[in-house]
Amino acid sequence: MATKAPLTGIVELAEKYDAWVMVDEAHATGIFGESGAGVVAKLGLGDRVLVQMGTLGKALGGFGAYIAGSCALRELLITPLPQFHIYYGAAPAIMATALAAIDLVEREPERREALWSNCRQLAQGLKR
Numbered sequence: 762m763a764t765k766a767p768l769t770g771i772v773e774l775a776e777k778y779d780a781w782v783m784v785d786e787a788h789a790t791g792i793f794g795e796s797g798a799g800v801v802a803k804l805g806l807g808d809r810v811l812v813q814m815g816t817l818g819k820a821l822g823g824f825g826a827y828i829a830g831s832c833a834l835r836e837l838l839i840t841p842l843p844q845f846h847i848y849y850g851a852a853p854a855i856m857a858t859a860l861a862a863i864d865l866v867e868r869e870p871e872r873r874e875a876l877w878s879n880c881r882q883l884a885q886g887l888k889r
């Protein structure tokens with residue numbers, strides 16, 4: 762149904778050429794995978810994708826975004842270079858909303874199943 766990038770092949774290619782892979786999970790967080798963790802988790806590539814980013818503002822219904830990766834990546838991103846200073850703290854209420862939403866995503870897979878069921882129904886209806 763959904764068209765997805767051949768991520769496993771992309772990761773293999775990146776490993777062959779010593780490149781980094783960054784995956785934008787903005788439209789996957791809360792949607793894909795057994796626990797809703799996204800495409801990288803669904804494909805078991807968590808240890809091989811060096812940068813994962815996503816938004817808290819789509820399936821999680823909140824505000825803001827995240828970047829996840831190694832300690833080295835974290836150090837790189839929070840290094841206080843004046844021209845590239847992206848580190849700032851999110852408001853506690855924003856983080857509480859995100860944590861509650863992640864909890865719902867994990868505890869209530871039926872919401873995800875309903876979404877996929879609606880997607881299938883829409884696709885079938887459009888085809889007809």
Ligand SMILES: Cc1ncc(COP(=O)(O)O)c(C=O)c1O
Binds near residue numbers: 785788819825826
């Ligand atoms: C692929 C992708 N990444 C990131 C974003 C940013 O999402 P947000 O503005 O919810 O943080 C969007 C927004 O549509 C998107 O489509």
